[in-house]
Structure formats: C-alpha cells, structure tokens
Amino acid sequence: MPVALALPSEADLPYEEDVLRDPHSIRPWRRYLAARAAAPLQERAVRALPGSYKLWHAYLLERTAAAARAKPHCGEHPANEALNRAFERALATLHRMPRIWEMYLAALLEQRLVTRARRAFDRALRALPVTQHHRVWPLYLRLAALPSCPAETSIRIYRRFLQFEPSRADELVELLVSAGRWQEAADHIVSVLNGGSDVSDNDRALLLKLCDLLAKHADEVAGLKVESVLRGAMRELPDEAGRLRALLAECYARRGLYDKARDVFEEGVTTAATAAEFALVFEAYAQLEQSLVAAKMEKTADEEGDKLFAKMYEAHGNLDSADEVFAKATQASHRSADDLATVWCEWAEMQLRHKRFDKAIALMRQATAEPSAEVKLRAAAAAAAGDDEPAQLKLHKSAKLWSFYVDLEESLGALASTRAAYEGAMAARAATPQMVINYASFLEERGYFEDSFAACETGANLFGHPHSKPIWDTYLERFVARHGGSKAERARELFAEATRRAPPHDRARLFLRHARDRASVYEAYAGRAAELRGVPKVRRVYEQAIESGGLPRRDALALCLRLAALEEALGEAARARAVFVHASGYGDPDADEEFWAKWSGFEVRHGDERTFTDMLRIRRTQKHAKTPGVQVNGELKDEKKKRCADQLGATQSKRQRV
Incomplete structure (x- = not known):
C-alpha cells in the first residue's frame, strides 16, 4: 500500500529548500535523512533517486529493522510483504x-519462504558475475539445510554448488546418505574418485565412505561389485585394511553368507600387519560369532522351550496339561509360519504316540483352516503399528503343515x-509338485x-517351469x-499343451520321449499345418508320415x-484310390474290416467295375499271404508300385490347390 507522505514542518524548511535547489544530488538528501530519519522521507528520497545505492541501502536497513520489531510469525505477514516489495523495487x-x-x-531465509527464496537465489546467480557468487552460495546452502526444504531441492542445490566448488563433494554424499539415496551416493563417490589422479585426504575419506556404504547397503546399490571395491580399497589404503576387512565380512554376514564372512576374518587375522589391525579384526570376528550363538540360543529357546515343557507333562501321563502348553x-x-507349523506337527505327533488319531486329524484341520477373525485383527493392528x-x-x-496333514489323512x-x-x-497354493503326483497316484490306485x-x-497349472515338469511327465505317461x-x-x-508350456530347450525332450506315439505327433503336425499353410501342406505331411516308415x-x-478322406473331399478320386492301394499293404483282410469297407464304399461312389475288381483281387491276394503287410512275391509288390505311380502321375496335372 502507498506510504502516506506527511507535510514538512517549519524545522524541515531549510532541508526542503536544499532538496528543491538540487533534487538530483544525493548530498542534500543524505543531510535531510540524517536530521529526519523517517520512512516517508526515505520513500521520497528513493523515488527521487532510484539508482542511488546509498539511499536504498539506508532505506532497506530501516525497513528490515522495522519488520524485525513487528516480530511477524510467518512469511505472509504484512510487514514481511512490504519489506519484500521494497527489496524488489531496489x-x-x-x-x-x-x-x-x-x-x-x-x-x-528468516521468513522461511523456501520456494520464493529458491527463485530469488537463482535470479541472484544469474544477475551477479561468477566472481561474486561466493557471496551468494553460503546463503543458498543455508536454504538447503532448512528442515522445510525438500530433499530433492537440497540435492539439486548441492549438485549446482559442486560445479562452483568441486572440493566439497563429501557434503553432497552426506546429504544423499541422510536422504536414504544409497545408489546416487555411491555413483557420485565413484564419479569423484574417477575424476582425480592422486589420492588426497578428501578422496581417502570418500573411498572409506563408499566402502561403508557398500557393506551396509549392498542390496540397494547396483552396478558395483562389493568385494572388488573393498579389496581395491585395501590395496589403496593398506593402513585401513583391518577396518575394510571387517566391513567386507559384515557385508557377507548381512546376506547370510556366514562361511564367507569367517573366511574374510581368518584372512584378516593371518595377514594383519600391526597389532592394532589384528585387534580390530579379531574383535569384529568375535562379535560375529557371539551374535550367531546368541541368535541360535534364542531360536532354540523359543522353539524348544514349549516342546520340552509339553514332553515333561507327556512323560508323566498328563496329556491334558501337555495340550494346554501346546x-x-x-x-x-513366532519368527515364521514354518516355526509355528513345527509346533502344530509336534502336537499332532504327540496325539499319534498315544493312539489319539481323531484328535491328531482334528488338530491338523484346525491348523490348516483359514485364519480366524481374531488373527486378522491382530494382523491389522501389527500393520498399523x-x-x-x-x-x-x-x-x-x-x-x-499341509504335507504332514495329507500324509496323516492318507494313512x-x-x-x-x-x-x-x-x-x-x-x-x-501350498502343494508341492511331489504332493500333486502323490494325489494323482492315490486316486489312480482307487480307480x-x-x-x-x-x-x-x-x-x-499351479507351477511354472521347471517345477511343473515332473507333473506333466507323469500326466502324459x-x-x-x-x-x-x-x-x-x-x-x-x-x-x-505340455509342449507350449515347456521352454524351448525342453521341447525336443518331449518330442523324443513321446516319439513312440508318432501318429499323434503327425496328427498334431497336420493340424498346425492346416491352420498355417493350408491343405497342400497337410497332404505333404501325411505323405511324409506314410513314406517315412x-x-x-x-x-x-x-x-x-x-489322407484318402482328404483327397476324396478335394475331388481327387484317383489320388485317393492310389492311397487305398498303398494302404492295402498294412491292412489285414480278416481283422481290418473297417478299412476294406471304406475302400469298398469309395469304389461304389467313384469307381467302376474294373477298379472294384482290382480292390477284390488285392484283398484276396493279401488274404492268401496270411501275414499282414507281406507280399506273396515280388511281382505283386512291383505291380502295386506301378499302378500307384501311374495313378498319381495321371492326376498330377489336375491337382487342386486349396
């Protein structure tokens, strides 16, 4: 809002006259301000001389002090808004x-206006020359350190600051670590270390920080081999070898690779160059073993305490008390569902030892039932906490638990x-592949x-490859x-379906295993050929199957x-007849009545007296041969081949494409 200008008093007249004589000179205005330090007068001065640094500096100091005396509680206070407008005008x-x-x-910064301050800092860096940026960056870093400043904003500020001052890279690393951005912290350290030739004190600290980061957050950091980095650091910093070996062993221990952790500690104990290094490695080794022993003792106490207590009652014949303990x-x-399942199985086994079979089965049914409402409420409360x-x-x-239950029911x-x-x-979805196979065998044994x-x-359908492989093999067989x-x-x-679900490298095994059912394979092949390539390809598939033997x-x-039915459907009667002639070598005149009946019906529909007589002669000849598929002499075999070749050749020009 505009400032109300008060009328000058009689004491102000000399100063007013000086200002009026030379309104564009700063000296009369400064004398006037020194004698009458009032906001309206200062406002007149900066309006008259807006380019005067001294007038604006004095005016802004006065406005800042006035805003501080108002003690505003937030950045949106009118006193702060007036002060900010004055700065913008200046x-x-x-x-x-x-x-x-x-x-x-x-x-x-005092007003805690993060967004407005960030934009003002950016304007200041653009307006001032680079040689004066050192006066802005300390204030900018104070903004990044404010609790109300978002982590992403702080990180971006520090990334820009490192372009101005690269030697302070460790501050960005600390900020990234405090924000839980382990991957970015590791990548930044690597980029800094790769950029220098000599190992300075700052690089040494960064290398140790990287090793500590990888050891404690190896799962969150990708693209870096933990062991290679740590062992490389041991070569670069031999005086820190003990500490780095302890970090490498800690990394293995966090992953559950306790044997590898022990190997690292053993290596450190045997190769320690100083007493201090040996003491550091040995102490870390002892702490690891102590923690493992404590964990095993705690787990044993948790799992075995109730069991031993129940067995004591069981040994004294007090089964009711044992049931209460269980x-x-x-x-x-319990730590996991399997630990709890062990307790239920022990309880059921106790019932079995005392011939209480119905009780054992009832316990298993209770254990495998859906969680009760009370359990679900407990789970919701745990999730909320x-x-x-x-x-x-x-x-x-x-x-x-289910494996024990199905064995109990089956017995x-x-x-x-x-x-x-x-x-x-x-x-x-608790069944295993072997459980599925056992169920199928159980049903098959009972018809x-x-x-x-x-x-x-x-x-x-419950499993993917390779777990479904034994189920499919059993099913098909x-x-x-x-x-x-x-x-x-x-x-x-x-x-x-089995072939479709199998991976490419396992499909050949399925084809070879079921090669004894080659007819089914050819039928499947013909079906796919009909879908993809049409009838001509189907004809070639059948011909290949018949001729391959x-x-x-x-x-x-x-x-x-x-094949004969296919040729007949296409109107290729001569080709169908040739197929029947060829198939007669596989037909038994006494057993394969269906084949001879179909051939006879075909000749009735499409043949004449000569072709029907030939069919009867071939059947009679086969009957005299007594052994199906074996010819009486070579003449019949040659005659059949000649007739088939003549008939196929005669119809080759009339072959239809579908």
Missing part, C-alpha cells in the same frame, strides 16, 4: 549490487477327507482315473498308458485313411 535498478541481494536473501505355544509369537505380520496369518499356506482318514485335504493344499488326470492338470490310442484327439491336445501298422493304416 533490485529493479540495483540488481548488480551483491549487498542488496545478500540482504534480500537473508530476509527470505495350545498356548500356537498362540505365541509397522510391525511384522503374525505367523498365524500365514500358517494355512505352510507347505510343511488314517477316509477317501473323502483325504481328497479334501489334497484339494485344500492345492487351493491354498478314479479321470479325477487323477484332473488333479495332474490342476497341479500343473499315465494318460497314454491308460487310454493308448483310443483318445488320440485328447492325447494330442495334452501333448500340445517306423509307424505301427494300425497307425499307418489310420493315417492312410485320413
């Missing part, structure tokens, strides 16, 4: 004056309850073949053994009938 003409910028930036143990906190989920929430998905339970147990394990195949199919060629279409579908007699005969 910078309109004095943007090259670093002192004005310093005063303005310091005022914004019941309390199942409600206690930031704690781990209780083990009881995951118990019904424990493979160890002692009824058929329906055993099936329910296996189905429950698969529904909870439920289709249910057995359904169990294999359900189990195969038992299906072929059960149905043989009676359900060829379904067998082909199963084979195609190696097929069982009945399979070869079936493929010939399929």
Whole structure:
C-alpha cells in the first residue's frame, strides 16, 4: 500500500529548500535523512533517486529493522510483504549490487519462504558475475539445510554448488546418505574418485565412505561389485585394511553368507600387519560369532522351550496339561509360519504316540483352516503399528503343515477327507509338485482315473517351469498308458499343451520321449499345418508320415485313411484310390474290416467295375499271404508300385490347390 507522505514542518524548511535547489544530488538528501530519519522521507528520497545505492541501502536497513520489531510469525505477514516489495523495487535498478541481494536473501531465509527464496537465489546467480557468487552460495546452502526444504531441492542445490566448488563433494554424499539415496551416493563417490589422479585426504575419506556404504547397503546399490571395491580399497589404503576387512565380512554376514564372512576374518587375522589391525579384526570376528550363538540360543529357546515343557507333562501321563502348553505355544509369537507349523506337527505327533488319531486329524484341520477373525485383527493392528505380520496369518499356506496333514489323512482318514485335504493344499497354493503326483497316484490306485488326470492338470497349472515338469511327465505317461490310442484327439491336445508350456530347450525332450506315439505327433503336425499353410501342406505331411516308415501298422493304416478322406473331399478320386492301394499293404483282410469297407464304399461312389475288381483281387491276394503287410512275391509288390505311380502321375496335372 502507498506510504502516506506527511507535510514538512517549519524545522524541515531549510532541508526542503536544499532538496528543491538540487533534487538530483544525493548530498542534500543524505543531510535531510540524517536530521529526519523517517520512512516517508526515505520513500521520497528513493523515488527521487532510484539508482542511488546509498539511499536504498539506508532505506532497506530501516525497513528490515522495522519488520524485525513487528516480530511477524510467518512469511505472509504484512510487514514481511512490504519489506519484500521494497527489496524488489531496489533490485529493479540495483540488481548488480551483491549487498542488496545478500540482504534480500537473508530476509527470505528468516521468513522461511523456501520456494520464493529458491527463485530469488537463482535470479541472484544469474544477475551477479561468477566472481561474486561466493557471496551468494553460503546463503543458498543455508536454504538447503532448512528442515522445510525438500530433499530433492537440497540435492539439486548441492549438485549446482559442486560445479562452483568441486572440493566439497563429501557434503553432497552426506546429504544423499541422510536422504536414504544409497545408489546416487555411491555413483557420485565413484564419479569423484574417477575424476582425480592422486589420492588426497578428501578422496581417502570418500573411498572409506563408499566402502561403508557398500557393506551396509549392498542390496540397494547396483552396478558395483562389493568385494572388488573393498579389496581395491585395501590395496589403496593398506593402513585401513583391518577396518575394510571387517566391513567386507559384515557385508557377507548381512546376506547370510556366514562361511564367507569367517573366511574374510581368518584372512584378516593371518595377514594383519600391526597389532592394532589384528585387534580390530579379531574383535569384529568375535562379535560375529557371539551374535550367531546368541541368535541360535534364542531360536532354540523359543522353539524348544514349549516342546520340552509339553514332553515333561507327556512323560508323566498328563496329556491334558501337555495340550494346554501346546495350545498356548500356537498362540505365541513366532519368527515364521514354518516355526509355528513345527509346533502344530509336534502336537499332532504327540496325539499319534498315544493312539489319539481323531484328535491328531482334528488338530491338523484346525491348523490348516483359514485364519480366524481374531488373527486378522491382530494382523491389522501389527500393520498399523509397522510391525511384522503374525505367523498365524500365514500358517494355512505352510507347505510343511499341509504335507504332514495329507500324509496323516492318507494313512488314517477316509477317501473323502483325504481328497479334501489334497484339494485344500492345492487351493491354498501350498502343494508341492511331489504332493500333486502323490494325489494323482492315490486316486489312480482307487480307480478314479479321470479325477487323477484332473488333479495332474490342476497341479500343473499351479507351477511354472521347471517345477511343473515332473507333473506333466507323469500326466502324459499315465494318460497314454491308460487310454493308448483310443483318445488320440485328447492325447494330442495334452501333448500340445505340455509342449507350449515347456521352454524351448525342453521341447525336443518331449518330442523324443513321446516319439513312440508318432501318429499323434503327425496328427498334431497336420493340424498346425492346416491352420498355417493350408491343405497342400497337410497332404505333404501325411505323405511324409506314410513314406517315412517306423509307424505301427494300425497307425499307418489310420493315417492312410485320413489322407484318402482328404483327397476324396478335394475331388481327387484317383489320388485317393492310389492311397487305398498303398494302404492295402498294412491292412489285414480278416481283422481290418473297417478299412476294406471304406475302400469298398469309395469304389461304389467313384469307381467302376474294373477298379472294384482290382480292390477284390488285392484283398484276396493279401488274404492268401496270411501275414499282414507281406507280399506273396515280388511281382505283386512291383505291380502295386506301378499302378500307384501311374495313378498319381495321371492326376498330377489336375491337382487342386486349396
């Protein structure tokens, strides 16, 4: 808002006259201000001489003091807003004056206006020459250190500052570490270390910081080999070898590689160059072993305490008290669901030792049931408090518990309850591949073949490769053994599905393993050829299958009938007749009535008296041969070959493309 200008008093008249005589001179204004230090007068002065640094400096000092006396509680206070507007007016003409910028930036920092201050700092760096940036950056770093400044903003400020002062790279590293950005911190240290030739004290500190970072946060830092970096640091800093070996061992221990951690400590103990280095490595080694022993003792105490207590009651015949101990143990906190499953299994085994079979089965059913409402409430409370989920929430998905339960049901339970147990394990996705195979065998032994195949199919859908591999192998083998060629279409579908789900390198094994069912393979091949390449390709597939040999007699005969039906459907009667003539070598005149009936029907539809007579003669000749597929003499074989060749050649020009 505009400042109200008061009328001059009688004492001000001499100064007013001096100002009026030379209004563009700074000297009369300074004398006037010294005698009458008032805001309205200062406002008149800076308006009259907006380019005067001395007038603006005095005016801004007065306005800053006035704003401080007002004690505003936030940056949006009217006193602060008036002060900021005054600074902006001054910078309109004095943007090259670093002192004005310093005063303005310091005022914004006091007001905690982060965004406005950041923009003002950027303007100051653009307005001032680089030689004066050293007066701005200390204030800018104060902004980055404010608690209200976002971490991303602080990091960006420091990245810009390092372009001005590269030697202070460790400050950015500390900022990145405090923000939990381990990867960026490691990458920055590596870039700084790779940029210099000599190892300075600053580089030494950065290298140690990198080693500490990798040892404690190896999983969060990608692209760096922890062991290589630490061992390289040992060569660069031999006086820090003991500390670096302790860090490397700590890294292995965090990953659970305790044997490797021990190897590093053993190496450090045997190669220590000084007593101080030996003491450091040995102390870290002892702390590791002590922590491992304490963890094992705690775990043993947690897991075995209740068991031993219950066994004491069991030894004295007090099973009710033992049940109470186990019941309390199942409600206690456990590290994992498998630890809790062990308690339930021990409880059930106690019932089995005392012939309480129904009680054991009831316990397993209770343990594998869905979590109760109470357990879910406890889990929700733990999640709200930031704690781990209780083990009881995951118990019904424990493979160890389900494996014990299905074995118990299979040994002692009824058929329906055993099936329910296996189905429950698969529904909870706690079944293992071996459990699925056991379930299929259980059903097959009791004559439920289709249910057995359904169990294999359900189990195969639960797992990916390679875990589903034994299930598919069992499924295909038992299906072929059960149905043989009676359900060829379904067998082909199963084979195609197994091949589709198998990885490329395992598909050849499936083809080779099921090569004995070559007819099904050729049928699948023909089906895919029909989808992708059309009927001409299907014809070549059948011809290749028939001419290649190696097929069982009945399979070869079936493929010939399929090819003949295809040729007949295409209107190629002569080619179909040639196929029938060739297939007669596989036909048994007494056993394969279907083949001879189809050939006879074909001749009735498309032949004449001569072709029908030839069919009867071939059948009669085969009957005299007694052995199916073996000719009486070479003349018949040559005659059949000649007739087939003539018929195929005569129809070659009339071959239709579909």
